[in-house]
Amino acid sequence: MPAAVEFRSVSRHFGPSSAPVKAVDSVDLTIAEGAFFAMLGPSGSGKTTCLRLISGFESPTAGEICIFGENVSNTPPHLRNVNTVFQDYALFPHMNVRDNVAYGLMVKGMAKAQRYAKAEEMLALVHLDAYGSRKPGQLSGGQRQRVALARALVNEPKVLLLDEPLGALDLKLREAMQDELKSLQQRLGITFVFVTHDQHEALSMADSLAVFNDGKIAQIGTPAQIYAQPKTRFVADFVGSSNVLPPALTQNLGGPAKWSSLRPESLHLDPSGPLQGTVTSLRYLGSGHRVAITTQGQDIAAILPAGSPLPEPGAQIQLGFAPAALHIMDEV
Template sequence: MIGATPAIRLTGLTKTFGTVNAVDRVDLDIAEGEFFSMLGPSGSGKTTVLRLIAGFEQPSAGTIELFGRDVSGRAPFDRDVNTVFQDYALFPHMSVLDNVAYGLRVRGVAKKARHALAQEALEKVRLGEYGARKPAQLSGGQRQRVALARATVVQPKALLLDEPLGALDLKLREQMQVELKEIQRDLGITFIFVTHDQEEALTLSDRIAVFNNGRIEQLGSPAEIYERPSSPFVAAFVGTSNLFDNAVSARLLGRSGTHSVRPEKMVVSRIGSSASTAVTDRTAVGTLAEVIYVGSGTRLIIDLDAGIRVTALEQNDAHRVDIDQRGARVHVGWHDRDVVALA
């Protein structure tokens, strides 16, 4: 259950490397029991923030509080958190059970007790029958779950995950995303997840912080981040957006400023086609430049006469209007409610 005292509170957190501000005055509260993701491109500061929380780096300024306790200057072993890395770092000569029990062994827990706790942790990640195996006998997804069991068996108050699914292939990564969310719900502890994969962040998170140049560009739920991006950077980085600058906005929208419309919000119809088309608030005319089949949908790239290239995404269902001829003249429509003003 989410409590009143945040699991993690960052206040004015700053980390400099030479003249570079890798983390620039970040203020952030993460609630107890929350699945929280830090999303951003390489060099945006997200991994440095995670390392600061873990204690692997010391802040240049600001404070880090864990459950109301200032740990800014404390060593990693003196913080009630644990970390799972992309490299699982399992001991190849140990059994799965002994790998999971290793942290308890270091803490001086007796063999019988630590094996019982390790077995319980394996049951929680659905690997209860794999304790006698060696890591080399497991799949990538199974090794990931062993790493999770090892990190959680010591009962940390928060678990830090640094792109833990990055080494998996696409199908296994998607499967592990679902399992990871289920594991977090079962354990009920705070998960802080670092990723550069926006779809992964949208799938897993209760809330997302989008990082850019060492700062949080936007903070919100997955739906808020995707449906109402606050800046051109967020609109372009999280999913795909059609960005209209001030001049294009004036011509197509009748308003000033920078705006975005998601591709799936756009409706395309061939000029002169007898097929019925949806009525939209705004319409522009253009030429179909490219048609890209992506399985569940078809991506249409259109050069508008207004001087901008846009992307529309149509679902491949029975109602799809068949537009697949490059060079075709088309109408592109959208509703005013789907236009997002960007700062």
């Protein structure tokens, strides 16, 4: 069974060949059929360019892009069996919801009755079957996002591309839509490729993800692997804001003289713990407190659960952790 999406040494450069901007730099990537795959990274890391390469809105400077085994590197967007959901929804304000959803089918020449029936089916799928006659301006942000999803799904794509689709929503609605998207993907069984800069979205929704940095993939794995076993300092710091410890401090804690990662929630107050330092700040997080200390010239953060005894700023404290929590990184 061919992969849903495959990149083979794909690059996308902009600007003059003498000094190109390498938005995507020789990326190899395989996305399995039926996966919920996330592309995670900061702005300018290359994740959105990769999405545009899959959709056909950008063409590779080098390499091959395959969708279900077919090389589509030079195939125009309308001939690829993919659809995109954008952050700004891109709905037609003068059309009602039903016509927005049915628009792609109209372009394909489907009869009105048939395309309306399919549009209503998709609206029912996203729980908007009573909203077909409304205009987009009469809907909430979450409802407009569902319309955009229905419009993309009505064309029955093999791969659905989602370009930061939840970025414009408030926190509570964004969390609700995360659950809905994941449930929808599991029901439909089609491949979702989701671009985000929000680590919590990627970790909570994806089956697997790629962390991008400077046009390259820093690491690919399951959310648990990326979070608990980062390969590089960048991944450790970007995904979950880990304590990134230099070789000397790692060695003092019983590890080899290499860079390591120690998650804040792995630390606890321990009068005989190996990390001793001065408390520099306390921050309330709702479910607990973030305690920052300085030790051996290094800033360390610990997350203490609600109800734990809290030290005062300026106090000398010691922190302990389970040996398995100290993750030695392969690369710098």
